[in-house]
Amino acid sequence: MTDISNDITSTIGRRIRSERDLRGWSLTELAERSVVSKAMLSAMERGMTSPTAALLVRIASAFGMTLSTLIARAEMQGGGVSRKDEQPVWQDPATGYVRRHLSPASQMPLELIRVSLPAGAKVNFPAASYAFIKQQIWLIGGRLDFTEGDVVHRLEPGDCLALGAPSDCAFHAPGPEAAEYLVALVRG
Numbered sequence: 001m002t003d004i005s006n007d008i009t010s011t012i013g014r015r016i017r018s019e020r021d022l023r024g025w026s027l028t029e030l031a032e033r034s035v036v037s038k039a040m041l042s043a044m045e046r047g048m049t050s051p052t053a054a055l056l057v058r059i060a061s062a063f064g065m066t067l068s069t070l071i072a073r074a075e076m077q078g079g080g081v082s083r084k085d086e087q088p089v090w091q092d093p094a095t096g097y098v099r100r101h102l103s104p105a106s107q108m109p110l111e112l113i114r115v116s117l118p119a120g121a122k123v124n125f126p127a128a129s130y131a132f133i134k135q136q137i138w139l140i141g142g143r144l145d146f147t148e149g150d151v152v153h154r155l156e157p158g159d160c161l162a163l164g165a166p167s168d169c170a171f172h173a174p175g176p177e178a179a180e181y182l183v184a185l186v187r188g
Contacts, residue, residue: 124170
């Protein structure tokens with residue numbers, strides 16, 4: 001095996017260990033969730049063996065991510081900068097909702113997302129969307145009516161809301177301008 005292959009194998013192994021540690025999982029728990037033997041996982045984490053794509057897909061799935069996400073996180077060395085022009089942006093064709101993923105790839109379980117919700121638009125999310133995350137919403141501009149279960153939080157610029165237990169939620173920008181807000185979420 002070449003030095004480059006050894007470096008990649010070690011980097012992937014460290015990433016698997018890091019993802020496992022972030023979740024507080026034992027090696028046994030990851031083995032059960034991924035259907036990959038403890039011995040193989042241990043060898044991968046120590047950089048002693050180069051995992052196949054099939055094994056990495058099972059491990060990534062156990063972490064609730066894609067293979068490409070696992071590899072991208074493994075390739076990220078140290079800190080990183082997420083340049084504005086390179087940040088993923090998605091727009092909902094039905095509502096005009098624009099979601100910009102601000103956070104650089106890192107080992108941190110924290111993600112920052114900036115959202116622009118056009119005046120009058122409403123977006124609903126089921127409780128399952130919040131099952132494994134904790135969120136706070138900080139309103140930058142406009143107004144936002146955030147419905148959490150049966151409770152409506154009317155937010156003004158500068159207000160910050162910490163979400164409670166998972167429940168069906170709705171974001172509504174009552175206007176007259178778009179609601180601009182930051183979502184900070186932590187997985188786990």
